[in-house]
Amino acid sequence: MFTDIHCHLNDKAFDGIVEQTVREAEKAGTDLIVDSGFDSDSSLRAASHAESFCGVYFSAGWQPQEISRWKDKDMDALAALCRHEKCVAVGEIGLDYHYPDNPEKSFQKEVFIRELELAKECRLPVVIHSRDCAEDMIRLLKENRDKLVCGGVMHCYSHSAEMVKDFLDLGFYLSFGGTATYTGSKKVMKSVIATPVDRILSETDSPYLTPEPHKGSFPNAPKYIPVVVERLAQIKGLPAEALARRIRENAKTLFAKLPR
Numbered sequence: 001m002f003t004d005i006h007c008h009l010n011d012k013a014f015d016g017i018v019e020q021t022v023r024e025a026e027k028a029g030t031d032l033i034v035d036s037g038f039d040s041d042s043s044l045r046a047a048s049h050a051e052s053f054c055g056v057y058f059s060a061g062w063q064p065q066e067i068s069r070w071k072d073k074d075m076d077a078l079a080a081l082c083r084h085e086k087c088v089a090v091g092e093i094g095l096d097y098h099y100p101d102n103p104e105k106s107f108q109k110e111v112f113i114r115e116l117e118l119a120k121e122c123r124l125p126v127v128i129h130s131r132d133c134a135e136d137m138i139r140l141l142k143e144n145r146d147k148l149v150c151g152g153v154m155h156c157y158s159h160s161a162e163m164v165k166d167f168l169d170l171g172f173y174l175s176f177g178g179t180a181t182y183t184g185s186k187k188v189m190k191s192v193i194a195t196p197v198d199r200i201l202s203e204t205d206s207p208y209l210t211p212e213p214h215k216g217s218f219p220n221a222p223k224y225i226p227v228v229v230e231r232l233a234q235i236k237g238l239p240a241e242a243l244a245r246r247i248r249e250n251a252k253t254l255f256a257k258l259p260r
Contacts, residue, residue: 002030002229002244003251004222005175006092006127006155006203009035009056010045013207013219022053025222031055032251032258033222036092036127036155038063040077050086057258059089059127061115064096064108075114082122088255090119091127092155095140098132109140116147125254126152128172134159138166145170151254156205161190168199173254175201178209178220181231192235200236201254202229202247 004025009018025033035050035058037043046058060081062070081087093115095108102108119126126148130137137159141148153173157164167174174195179188192200204211207219211227214220226240229247233240252258 001032001248002028002225003032003202003248004030004204004206004225005034005153005201005251005255006036006177007033007206007222008038008042009033009049009206010037010042011207011219018049019053021221021223022049022056025225026055028223028226030222030225032248033057034059034088034255037061037081038092039066039069040074043078043081047081047084047087050084057086057088057255058084059091060084060087061089061091061093061127062111063092063129064094064112065099065102067108067111068103070111075118078115079118079122082118082124086257087124088257089125089127089152090115090122091152092129093126094129095133095137096129096131097136105136109136112140113144116144119152120147120149123150125150128152128154129156130154131158134163138163141170150256153201153254155203156209157191157195158188159191160187161194164191164194168196173199173201173250175203176232177203177205177228178211178215178224180228180235181211182215183212189235192232197236197238197243197246198250200232200243200247201250202232204228
């Protein structure tokens with residue numbers, strides 16, 4: 001019973017092979033998948049996948065690198081998707097300062113806050129994308145703590161181990177994927193160690209970040225979640241089966257719409 005709380009079956013890399021990908025995941029033991037939206041079209045595709053497959057759920061949101069195409073009407077479309085019975089979260093949303101040509105920081109913050117407000121209105125958790133923006137992210141989340149009524153998850157956590165407590169104190173879970181399996185990812189390993197087992201989640205972020213020993217193959221896929229969980233379990237000093245069960249419990253606690 002492995003859980004992929006963040007992947008992108010809605011990515012063009014899976015065009016024509018979504019059903020195959022879901023069936024391969026099920027065969028590998030990954031029977032619960034959250035397909036994450038990153039704009040309006042991808043959120044709609046994620047909803048369609050959730051309607052087509054029993055074990056697939058979805059989140060709807062605008063990833064910060066995509067918001068150069070954002071229009072006010074997109075908020076209405078996003079709100080409608082959040083009312084879907086299989087929409088478990090608003091996401092992925094957040095801040096990304098990695099590339100110099102990313103949308104203006106002020107505009108990223110504006111859209112992000114509006115999406116946090118939507119999460120509060122819909123009583124949904126948030127799935128946070130946060131890259132090269134640690135100080136702004138912590139400050140903005142603290143300033144808008146009243147909007148985090150259902151908590152959230154820092155997806156593909158990439159900030160320091162020292163900051164883990166800051167996110168935990170805000171009620172967040174931390175999710176780890178393929179980077180936790182990379183030999184040189186000492187920063188990620190320290191963050192996994194710092195994360196309590198009752199706040200840890202697993203993801204692929206597929207089609208990206210394929211884990212070892214499959215690194216270099218594309219696309220990454222939910223079928224590789226057992227590899228990720230086994231590595232997380234090694235770092236935590238736990239049996240992989242026990243951690244997989246704990247991750248499933250964590251996912252159901254965070255995402256209230258998942259089956260009990």
